[in-house]
Amino acid sequence: MLLWWSVFLLGVAFGAAARLGRFCLLRGLRQQLWLDAEVAAGQTPALQGFALALAVALLASQGLSALGLVDLKQAAVARSGFSMPAVLTGGVLFGIGMVLARACGARSLVLLAGGNLRSLVTVIFLALGAQLAMTGVLTPLRQWLQALAPLPLPHATLPGYLPAGEAASVFGAALLTLTPALLLLAYALLRPALRQSPLQLASALVIGLLVAAGWWITAHVDVDPFEPARLTSLSFVGPIAETLLYLQLSVGREPGIGLALTAGVLAGAFFAALASRTARWEGFDSTGRLAASAGGGLLMGFGGVLAAGCSIGQGLTGLSTLSLASFPAIAGILLGALGALALQRQQ
Numbered sequence: 001m002l003l004w005w006s007v008f009l010l011g012v013a014f015g016a017a018a019r020l021g022r023f024c025l026l027r028g029l030r031q032q033l034w035l036d037a038e039v040a041a042g043q044t045p046a047l048q049g050f051a052l053a054l055a056v057a058l059l060a061s062q063g064l065s066a067l068g069l070v071d072l073k074q075a076a077v078a079r080s081g082f083s084m085p086a087v088l089t090g091g092v093l094f095g096i097g098m099v100l101a102r103a104c105g106a107r108s109l110v111l112l113a114g115g116n117l118r119s120l121v122t123v124i125f126l127a128l129g130a131q132l133a134m135t136g137v138l139t140p141l142r143q144w145l146q147a148l149a150p151l152p153l154p155h156a157t158l159p160g161y162l163p164a165g166e167a168a169s170v171f172g173a174a175l176l177t178l179t180p181a182l183l184l185l186a187y188a189l190l191r192p193a194l195r196q197s198p199l200q201l202a203s204a205l206v207i208g209l210l211v212a213a214g215w216w217i218t219a220h221v222d223v224d225p226f227e228p229a230r231l232t233s234l235s236f237v238g239p240i241a242e243t244l245l246y247l248q249l250s251v252g253r254e255p256g257i258g259l260a261l262t263a264g265v266l267a268g269a270f271f272a273a274l275a276s277r278t279a280r281w282e283g284f285d286s287t288g289r290l291a292a293s294a295g296g297g298l299l300m301g302f303g304g305v306l307a308a309g310c311s312i313g314q315g316l317t318g319l320s321t322l323s324l325a326s327f328p329a330i331a332g333i334l335l336g337a338l339g340a341l342a343l344q345r346q347q
Helices: 002-021 025-032 037-041 046-066 084-101 105-113 117-134 139-146 166-190 198-220 237-248 257-275 287-307 313-320 326-346
Strands: 081-083 150-152
Touching (some): 002 198, 002 257, 025 046, 025 326, 081 084, 105 117, 105 237, 105 287, 117 139, 117 237, 198 313, 237 257, 313 326
């Protein structure tokens, strides 16, 4: 149970940081396309915050790997064999669903904890979509897509392709980590918006560190040598689906770490909402908005299973491992989200 409570506390920290810092990739994309009312006031740091979190997650995770504290090649998100069409399609569907629902899975949990009932619909339908894809009536469609143009690779992550030899390997690993991290830091910090928003800056720093903390926790806490836990960190499609299933079928089932993460995020975001006095009941103003939240949740659930992650699970956690499968996944998420936002802008 020590692992369960450790992951729960990880979720609490994420929920509180994400709520106080309004951490959200979609919000950043909306700001960049001038679809967010905050742009008029010059408050546009959300995408910079996401970039900072990714830079910190990358540096911290690869640092743990360099010290031999975690083996990121064994991470659940790192896949040496995957279907490029399936991962891209899943990412696009997730991105479109994120725009329809106006929040990703993680952000929906954070908003739900503050009383947003629109997010409750999104979360339930996201879990339903994931379950339909994993073990339900959409399983044959998922399996067909995943069988298209399979791409077997000798290594699951970019560092796996570094040349043999200690000096060359160390130099190559440093280059692979520092180059993107410095570019992300430059984007995040050279423009003043994020530096002028200390709460959002602190939120991004904390969330980046929490990604690395997740790797360490699942690698070292309460490890069973006969049945070790999979190396995982922050990701939300699977955990949300696992939580809904547990709520329905808890008898005879052990609560997994997916439930711990989901419950932790809800708890952390709830107390942060109370502390910041932002908790309030919110509902739907039209049946169209209800349909969009439900449809967006379904698309994110199905797409997240195909892409093996969400905007956090692949966009932060996956990329922190330099997993090859994470690059087409996040590319698909960005493509789907930007395309849907562009259509919204024309309406």
